[in-house]
Amino acid sequence: MKEITFSEMHPLVNCLYIVLMLIFTMITMNPVLVLPLMVLGYIYLVWIKGFRVSLTLLILAIPVFIFACIIIPLFSHNGITPLFYINDMPFTLETVLFGLMAGAVLMTVIIWFQVGQVYIDNEKFLYLVGRLLPTIALILSLSLRMIPLFVHRYREISDGQKGLGRDKSNMGFLNKCRFEAKKISILIGWSLENSVKTGISMESRGYGAKRRTSFHLFRFRRSDASALISMILLSIYPLILLVRGKFKVNFFPQIEMTSFTAERLAALIMIIVTSLIPAIVTVIEKIRNR
Amino acid sequence: MISKDIIRFENVSFRYPNTTKKSLENISFSVKEGEFAVICGASGCGKSTLANHFKKALIPFGECEGDMYFYDKSIKDLDDMQSALRIGVVQQDTDAQTVTDKVYHELAFGLENVAFKNDEIYRRVTEMSEYFGLGKIFRKDVNSISGGERQIVALASVLAMHPDLLVLDEPTAQLDPIAAARFMDMLVRINQEFGTTVVVTEQRLEGIIPLADKIILMEGGRIYDICEPKALASAVARYDKDNNSAYPVYRSLPASIRLYKEVGDMCSVPYGVNDVKDSENAGRRDGRINPTLRRKIYASESAPVNVSEGRRFLKNVVEILRSESENEGAEKKSGGYESKYETEDDVQPLEVKKELPERGKPDFAIKAKDISFSYEKKKKTHEDTYIIKKLEIKIPENSIYAIMGSNGSGKTTLLKLLAGIYKPQKGSIKTTGKVTYLAQNPVSLFTEITVEDELAEIFATYERKEIKLPDAAIIEKVSEMLELLHLTDVRKHNPYDLSGGQKQRLALGKALLTEPDILLLDEPTKGLDAAYKAELARLLQEKQGQGMTVIIVSHDIEFVECVATHAALIFDKEIRVAGDKREFFMENRYYTTSARVLSRGIVQDALNVEEIVERIFE
Numbered sequence: 001m002k003e004i005t006f007s008e009m010h011p012l013v014n015c016l017y018i019v020l021m022l023i024f025t026m027i028t029m030n031p032v033l034v035l036p037l038m039v040l041g042y043i044y045l046v047w048i049k050g051f052r053v054s055l056t057l058l059i060l061a062i063p064v065f066i067f068a069c070i071i072i073p074l075f076s077h078n079g080i081t082p083l084f085y086i087n088d089m090p091f092t093l094e095t096v097l098f099g100l101m102a103g104a105v106l107m108t109v110i111i112w113f114q115v116g117q118v119y120i121d122n123e124k125f126l127y128l129v130g131r132l133l134p135t136i137a138l139i140l141s142l143s144l145r146m147i148p149l150f151v152h153r154y155r156e157i158s159d160g161q162k163g164l165g166r167d168k169s170n171m172g173f174l175n176k177c178r179f180e181a182k183k184i185s186i187l188i189g190w191s192l193e194n195s196v197k198t199g200i201s202m203e204s205r206g207y208g209a210k211r212r213t214s215f216h217l218f219r220f221r222r223s224d225a226s227a228l229i230s231m232i233l234l235s236i237y238p239l240i241l242l243v244r245g246k247f248k249v250n251f252f253p254q255i256e257m258t259s260f261t262a263e264r265l266a267a268l269i270m271i272i273v274t275s276l277i278p279a280i281v282t283v284i285e286k287i288r289n290r
Numbered sequence: 291m292i293s294k295d296i297i298r299f300e301n302v303s304f305r306y307p308n309t310t311k312k313s314l315e316n317i318s319f320s321v322k323e324g325e326f327a328v329i330c331g332a333s334g335c336g337k338s339t340l341a342n343h344f345k346k347a348l349i350p351f352g353e354c355e356g357d358m359y360f361y362d363k364s365i366k367d368l369d370d371m372q373s374a375l376r377i378g379v380v381q382q383d384t385d386a387q388t389v390t391d392k393v394y395h396e397l398a399f400g401l402e403n404v405a406f407k408n409d410e411i412y413r414r415v416t417e418m419s420e421y422f423g424l425g426k427i428f429r430k431d432v433n434s435i436s437g438g439e440r441q442i443v444a445l446a447s448v449l450a451m452h453p454d455l456l457v458l459d460e461p462t463a464q465l466d467p468i469a470a471a472r473f474m475d476m477l478v479r480i481n482q483e484f485g486t487t488v489v490v491t492e493q494r495l496e497g498i499i500p501l502a503d504k505i506i507l508m509e510g511g512r513i514y515d516i517c518e519p520k521a522l523a524s525a526v527a528r529y530d531k532d533n534n535s536a537y538p539v540y541r542s543l544p545a546s547i548r549l550y551k552e553v554g555d556m557c558s559v560p561y562g563v564n565d566v567k568d569s570e571n572a573g574r575r576d577g578r579i580n581p582t583l584r585r586k587i588y589a590s591e592s593a594p595v596n597v598s599e600g601r602r603f604l605k606n607v608v609e610i611l612r613s614e615s616e617n618e619g620a621e622k623k624s625g626g627y628e629s630k631y632e633t634e635d636d637v638q639p640l641e642v643k644k645e646l647p648e649r650g651k652p653d654f655a656i657k658a659k660d661i662s663f664s665y666e667k668k669k670k671t672h673e674d675t676y677i678i679k680k681l682e683i684k685i686p687e688n689s690i691y692a693i694m695g696s697n698g699s700g701k702t703t704l705l706k707l708l709a710g711i712y713k714p715q716k717g718s719i720k721t722t723g724k725v726t727y728l729a730q731n732p733v734s735l736f737t738e739i740t741v742e743d744e745l746a747e748i749f750a751t752y753e754r755k756e757i758k759l760p761d762a763a764i765i766e767k768v769s770e771m772l773e774l775l776h777l778t779d780v781r782k783h784n785p786y787d788l789s790g791g792q793k794q795r796l797a798l799g800k801a802l803l804t805e806p807d808i809l810l811l812d813e814p815t816k817g818l819d820a821a822y823k824a825e826l827a828r829l830l831q832e833k834q835g836q837g838m839t840v841i842i843v844s845h846d847i848e849f850v851e852c853v854a855t856h857a858a859l860i861f862d863k864e865i866r867v868a869g870d871k872r873e874f875f876m877e878n879r880y881y882t883t884s885a886r887v888l889s890r891g892i893v894q895d896a897l898n899v900e901e902i903v904e905r906i907f908e
Contacts (some may be wrong), residue, residue: 163729
């Protein structure tokens with residue numbers, strides 16, 4: 001079963017969610033915060049993208065962690081708990097743990113970006129940009145059309161050259177390069193010619209007559225409002241604590257974690273509830289449809 | 291009802307920089323509110339330049355005299371907002387005028403520009419897509435929809451601005467006949483249902499003339515005549531007489547109008563009903579019909595503009611001629627006309643002598659057996675992703691073979707398979723001789739700065755053991771080719787500055803310089819006028835005479851009828867209907883020339899207007 005309810009919500013909701021998750025992940029290196037977010041993020045990814053895509057991420061995680069907890073400690077020797085010595089240099093527990101956490105943060109960020117990619121597709125991205133900068137949104141939209149068009153034209157050009165009897169298999173390396181350069185130059189000439197026409201067409205359709213608006217198909221519904229408000233309410237308190245440094249962790253010279261008090265526990269629960277919003281939305285939708 | 295002029299041109303002249311000849315000369319005309327006007331003329335006659343004068347933003351760089359008025363305001367003084375909202379222009383190249391990535395973005399583009407609020411845009415955009423039936427492609431990528439759909443999106447995105455005046459520059463040039471007809475119907479609906487004034491420039495006039503209120507005939511930057519469809523036949527006949535040559539786009543006029551004019555020529559009645567008396571003694575051409583008969587033919591009918599009127603006219607003519615010959619026969623007692631007239635019962639499949647291949651030597655240029663092709667990777671190839679499926683085709687040697695079919699039917703893919711550009715996943719293709727494939731868009735071949743360099747470029751093969759021709763030989767070959775294709779005058783021009791027909795010729799020249807045995811052309815007449823088509827047909831037939839085999843992919847029925855020896859129709863991923871051209875067009879009822887549609891059941895064995903006239907006056 002793939003998740004759709006949350007990704008069909010208003011882009012602002014999606015955007016705030018992803019931004020919050022990234023902030024919670026990146027602001028500290030506290031394992032109490034990062035680890036649940038990493039696990040949850042990964043579960044979401046499996047949920048919305050399927051297991052196979054998520055597997056590639058797991059494979060990517062291996063070199064990241066190897067780099068973080070073996071390579072970093074080889075060069076950084078801070079910390080007071082040496083595990084062993086290499087060339088008389090200490091390989092310390094603190095750097096290993098620091099590396100592990102750094103790796104975990106990196107992986108979590110990647111995971112949430114992947115989730116974000118699904119929740120915020122091109123159209124939503126255009127909408128979000130268009131709210132602030134309509135012209136930039138137009139340029140993005142133009143380029144989104146251009147890239148596939150270039151690919152298509154390049155193929156046309158290649159086929160045309162082949163049709164005139166120019167076969168790559170008979171060419172030496174240097175000639176192959178010259179030949180490619182020729183094709184690219186045709187592509188550029190063709191596209192420039194076209195873009196002049198596009199420009200004229202834009203002007204004739206009123207481009208530049210007034211400050212543009214940016215059209216979108218999204219509707220801000222009640223459920224979007226309630227999701228947005230609950231996310232904001234849930235995250236204010238944890239954010240205040242985070243900014244005040246209540247979740248701070250020191251790795252060097254010695255690991256120091258602030259003790260776990262009731263207020264921090266409450267904040268942690270709020271963060272986790274926030275991160276569960278897509279699931280909660282889906283469950284509510286399910287119940288309502290029953 | 292008095293309606294105002296929505297647009298009025300007063301003595302408009304235009305000259306591009308660095309040219310001596312004016313592209314537009316003293317153009318004066320007006321179009322009334324709610325009218326449907328068609329501007330026709332050969333390519334290079336200034337149609338497109340004229341279409342670009344309806345809007346300030348589109349007027350090209352150059353010297354412009356005279357003035358254009360939208361209602362009573364000069365177009366040059368109209369502010370950008372007004373101009374964008376009230377005058378909608380759909381340009382020739384839809385691909386280039388599409389701006390954004392998604393269909394709904396494109397529909398909204400103009401409305402965003404004039405800063406409409408989201409709700410208003412939403413209403414107009416949904417309204418438009420509902421009206422044009424774009425619901426299914428509303429959220430699709432612009433790149434993923436067909437050419438016909440893209441043309442409709444371009445139209446809808448202009449109409450979303452609710453213009454009073456809609457101007458279209460050759461809107462159907464890129465479409466196949468069926469999509470073109472659908473598009474024209476759309477225009478007529480807009481004109482009739484909303485009262486939007488429509489001005490269209492066109493070369494393909496078959497479907498559009500009967501629908502127009504006003505036809506503006508252009509020639510060499512001037513207006514030759516402005517008339518109603520009914521008067522078009524006499525206008526072109528007058529042109530004929532004045533210039534001693536046919537009107538440049540005469541061949542793309544509706545068959546019924548051409549028939550009326552040709553019959554008129556035979557009867558020396560070039561001016562139609564009212565002028566019968568004046569011209570009785572004019573005796574132009576060898577009027578084979580006596581004056582009484584003339585009067586009979588032209589007294590009863592006004593000029594037919596559509597197929598059913600054309601059929602009625604033809605029936606009438608045949609009837610009159612038959613009764614006449616019977617009278618004559620009775621007088622001279624020498625028997626009547628033989629039955630060269632066809633009745634609906636006579637329409638039977640022709641008996642066709644099937645050519646039997648000689649044994650031994652190959653009788654084909656290209657033979658494909660059970661080929662299947664899909665653009666998908668092999669792993670994913672499911673049955674329904676095939677573009678071509680178990681297709682069989684045999685192209686006879688030294689033929690001009692036309693492969694027809696609608697847009698997206700796989701014609702181009704088939705051609706690329708035959709050219710060896712793609713390899714079929716299944717089946718085999720046998721070729722005898724050197725094959726050259728000419729891409730559809732000539733611009734996709736151009737790299738050089740001048741026309742002659744462009745032709746010479748073909749001799750760089752980039753191969754490992756490049757055989758270098760001596761420069762003198764190259765120069766000679768290039769000069770010969772320039773001569774053959776009438777490009778000598780523009781040899782120093784940049785290929786991008788050439789007209790559509792010249793670009794196409796230049797690309798053809800490159801292909802011919804490879805000296806192929808088999809030449810494959812992909813839509814060689816796309817967007818080109820009747821005069822160019824006739825010239826291309828002549829050139830191809832000459833090359834065929836020299837032993838070349840030509841394969842054409844086209845949906846231009848009249849061109850194929852004119853040039854081909856064989857024709858085939860691709861449908862549902864394979865070729866089922868194929869054979870000798872005459873047989874092909876005689877037996878098809880809908881997918882055939884308009885002259886055949888017109889004469890079916892009345893005159894036997896006629897594929898074009900000339901043949902009809904020949905048969906009835908035999």
